[in-house]
Amino acid sequence: MNAKAFAPATVANVAVGFDILGFPIEAVGDTVTVTKINQPGIVRVASIEGLDGLPFEPTKNTASVGLVQMLKDLQPNFGFEIAIEKGIPLSSGMGGSAASAVAALVAANSLLDKDQRLSNEQLLKYAAESEGMASGAIHFDNVAPCLFGGLTLTLPPKKGESAAPLTIAVPENIFCVLVHPDVKVATKDSRGVLKAEIPLHSHVQQSAHLAAFLLGCLRHDMALIRRAFEDCIIEGQRKHLIPGFDAVKAAAMKNGALGCSISGSGPSVFAWVDSKSTAEVVKEAMIAAFHANGVAKVEGWVSPISTQGARLVP
Amino acid sequence: MNAKAFAPATVANVAVGFDILGFPIEAVGDTVTVTKINQPGIVRVASIEGLDGLPFEPTKNTASVGLVQMLKDLQPNFGFEIAIEKGIPLSSGMGGSAASAVAALVAANSLLDKDQRLSNEQLLKYAAESEGMASGAIHFDNVAPCLFGGLTLTLPPKKGESAAPLTIAVPENIFCVLVHPDVKVATKDSRGVLKAEIPLHSHVQQSAHLAAFLLGCLRHDMALIRRAFEDCIIEGQRKHLIPGFDAVKAAAMKNGALGCSISGSGPSVFAWVDSKSTAEVVKEAMIAAFHANGVAKVEGWVSPISTQGARLVP
Numbered sequence: 001m002n003a004k005a006f007a008p009a010t011v012a013n014v015a016v017g018f019d020i021l022g023f024p025i026e027a028v029g030d031t032v033t034v035t036k037i038n039q040p041g042i043v044r045v046a047s048i049e050g051l052d053g054l055p056f057e058p059t060k061n062t063a064s065v066g067l068v069q070m071l072k073d074l075q076p077n078f079g080f081e082i083a084i085e086k087g088i089p090l091s092s093g094m095g096g097s098a099a100s101a102v103a104a105l106v107a108a109n110s111l112l113d114k115d116q117r118l119s120n121e122q123l124l125k126y127a128a129e130s131e132g133m134a135s136g137a138i139h140f141d142n143v144a145p146c147l148f149g150g151l152t153l154t155l156p157p158k159k160g161e162s163a164a165p166l167t168i169a170v171p172e173n174i175f176c177v178l179v180h181p182d183v184k185v186a187t188k189d190s191r192g193v194l195k196a197e198i199p200l201h202s203h204v205q206q207s208a209h210l211a212a213f214l215l216g217c218l219r220h221d222m223a224l225i226r227r228a229f230e231d232c233i234i235e236g237q238r239k240h241l242i243p244g245f246d247a248v249k250a251a252a253m254k255n256g257a258l259g260c261s262i263s264g265s266g267p268s269v270f271a272w273v274d275s276k277s278t279a280e281v282v283k284e285a286m287i288a289a290f291h292a293n294g295v296a297k298v299e300g301w302v303s304p305i306s307t308q309g310a311r312l313v314p
Numbered sequence: 315m316n317a318k319a320f321a322p323a324t325v326a327n328v329a330v331g332f333d334i335l336g337f338p339i340e341a342v343g344d345t346v347t348v349t350k351i352n353q354p355g356i357v358r359v360a361s362i363e364g365l366d367g368l369p370f371e372p373t374k375n376t377a378s379v380g381l382v383q384m385l386k387d388l389q390p391n392f393g394f395e396i397a398i399e400k401g402i403p404l405s406s407g408m409g410g411s412a413a414s415a416v417a418a419l420v421a422a423n424s425l426l427d428k429d430q431r432l433s434n435e436q437l438l439k440y441a442a443e444s445e446g447m448a449s450g451a452i453h454f455d456n457v458a459p460c461l462f463g464g465l466t467l468t469l470p471p472k473k474g475e476s477a478a479p480l481t482i483a484v485p486e487n488i489f490c491v492l493v494h495p496d497v498k499v500a501t502k503d504s505r506g507v508l509k510a511e512i513p514l515h516s517h518v519q520q521s522a523h524l525a526a527f528l529l530g531c532l533r534h535d536m537a538l539i540r541r542a543f544e545d546c547i548i549e550g551q552r553k554h555l556i557p558g559f560d561a562v563k564a565a566a567m568k569n570g571a572l573g574c575s576i577s578g579s580g581p582s583v584f585a586w587v588d589s590k591s592t593a594e595v596v597k598e599a600m601i602a603a604f605h606a607n608g609v610a611k612v613e614g615w616v617s618p619i620s621t622q623g624a625r626l627v628p
Contacts, residue, residue, distance in 0.1 A: 017521070017522075017525070018514075018517075018518060018521075019518045020518060020521070020522045020525075153522065153525050153526065153529070154522070155522045155523070155526045155541065155542060156518070156519060156522060161541075164526065164538070164541065166525075166526060166529055166538075168529070194514060195514065196513060196514055197511040197512065197513055197514065198511065198512060198513075198514050198517055199510060199511055199512075200332075200508060200509065200510055200511065200512050200547075202517075203332075203512055203516075203517045203520070203521070203547070204332055204333045204334060204470070205470060206517070206521065207331070207332075207334065207517070207520065207521040207524050208331075208334045208467065208468070208469045208470060209469070210521050210524065210525055211331070211334075211335075211467050211480075211524055211525060211528055212467065212469045212478065212480060214525055214528070214529070215467070215480055215482070215528070218532065224478070224480075227469065227475075227478065228469060233514075233517070
């Protein structure tokens with residue numbers, strides 16, 4: 001008996017919500033097939049397609065580590081074997097480790113006995129733990145939108161609480177441009193460059209950006225979204241890891257983007273644009289700017305702010 | 315020719331929005347009467363009632379300093395004389411300097427020739443400058459709600475921009491309890507205790523609180539407001555300035571408050587409560603806790619989150 005789930009790529013941080021805000025991208029994602037095996041407590045990674053170099057040890061692959069914990073907690077009389085199809089490039093800042101974790105959990109959950117089956121809120125906890133293992137810090141800005149869909153703000157849990165994912169409606173005319181330059185930035189390195197402290201006035205400014213950005217989405221106020229779309233804390237500390245970042249951002253803005261910043265921990269760069277046709281122009285301009293800065297291989301996508309999270313697929 | 319304006323007391327910071335979020339309190343406030351005088355460019359403070367010790371020099375009183383700048387910019391062929399009635403206690407954390415500045419500006423604006431009359435957005439700039447003079451730092455969390463009414467988030471201006479005040483609807487069943495212990499905390503001292511830097515993880519947690527709090531208001535989700543109602547940055551650094559703060563907060567929470575924190579820079583303490591009758595109980599409990607901690611003189615109010623800002627009065 002097996003089940004297959006698709007989990008989308010996600011853009012995390014979204015300029016204004018470091019570690020707490022993210023949204024999924026349509027069409028790009030990871031797929032995981034989970035098969036029940038007659039070995040209680042055992043998780044086996046049977047195959048990994050689409051990427052080389054990922055670990056097969058069940059406690060080191062983000063797709064399996066959540067399942068290991070799930071089996072430990074629920075103690076069903078079976079185990080899982082998983083087959084991973086990676087659609088998301090490695091260390092791209094597109095939420096690949098989150099997507100594999102979430103796809104595996106959604107598929108495995110559907111194989112549990114009905115009385116053991118978990119809610120999405122419970123799956124979120126396992127997904128966040130997998131993500132924490134992969135990136136070095138538990139954060140919800142990829143796993144929550146990957147699981148729930150939509151622009152998702154997650155209130156981190158305090159002791160004894162569960163995380164609270166909150167979905168914010170985004171105007172339908174907004175499209176995301178996501179551009180991935182083929183240069184390697186590991187999430188752990190990208191976290192390592194961040195200072196442990198920030199100025200209080202930056203907190204004041206940046207939290208105002210977050211609040212105004214969310215209000216802009218809810219009010220369909222493009223001018224407010226544009227004005228609030230700014231990261232005065234993280235982007236400046238990380239952008240040197242991305243060749244040509246300033247030129248790519250300038251190209252996006254010059255061609256009509258509402259805003260542009262680093263996707264997750266990079267090196268992918270995303271922009272929001274208020275029409276699909278302009279989004280296509282922005283995408284080409286961003287790709288051209290990466291090329292002009294010596295990055296030969298660049299992929300790009302245009303996607304709505306997808307309201308669909310992970311789901312079972314045939 | 316003269317005009318009189320009332321400007322309400324305000325609760326700033328509101329636990330989750332240091333320097334950017336505030337709301338007005340009904341009934342408590344300052345009133346300023348402005349009279350045209352035949353001396354262009356001159357502002358004269360004629361009288362101050364209700365409080366001793368405030369300066370009469372026009373460049374040092376927050377009610378007059380905004381008018382001085384307004385006259386400089388607009389150059390009308392007259393000046394202003396002002397009479398101030400203080401209803402807000404001095405250095406109480408209830409937005410007294412903002413209220414005097416805003417009341418004076420609103421009254422004076424109505425005396426300008428029609429073609430010179432300013433928008434509330436333009437008045438906000440003058441009010442913020444007055445407030446900056448009084449407190450040592452320009453911030454909008456008192457002046458914006460005082461002028462516009464309602465729970466108001468202000469996106470601070472970047473160079474060449476004006477501040478963007480944004481009003482957030484609050485469920486009508488929410489009442490504010492505001493309690494003022496008669497102990498002196500100057501805003502400048504209260505700013506002085508704050509560290510210039512904060513941990514990045516506190517920024518992440520606190521900006522999630524802000525966003526979730528605003529979403530809770532918009533969704534009428536009392537459980538979310540309650541959960542997000544927490545200040546992990548400022549309150550801990552300032553509460554030692556307020557005798558018995560922990561006991562007062564515990565009394566509020568034990569009696570059913572959604573949350574409780576310092577009003578502005580203190581020493582007043584405020585709580586949100588989801589019914590008027592419970593708010594009255596919470597008020598008495600907070601006052602009793604101050605008394606038990608050696609504060610003899612304590613005033614308290616129960617008010618809706620007033621949607622009315624400053625206005626002309628007969």
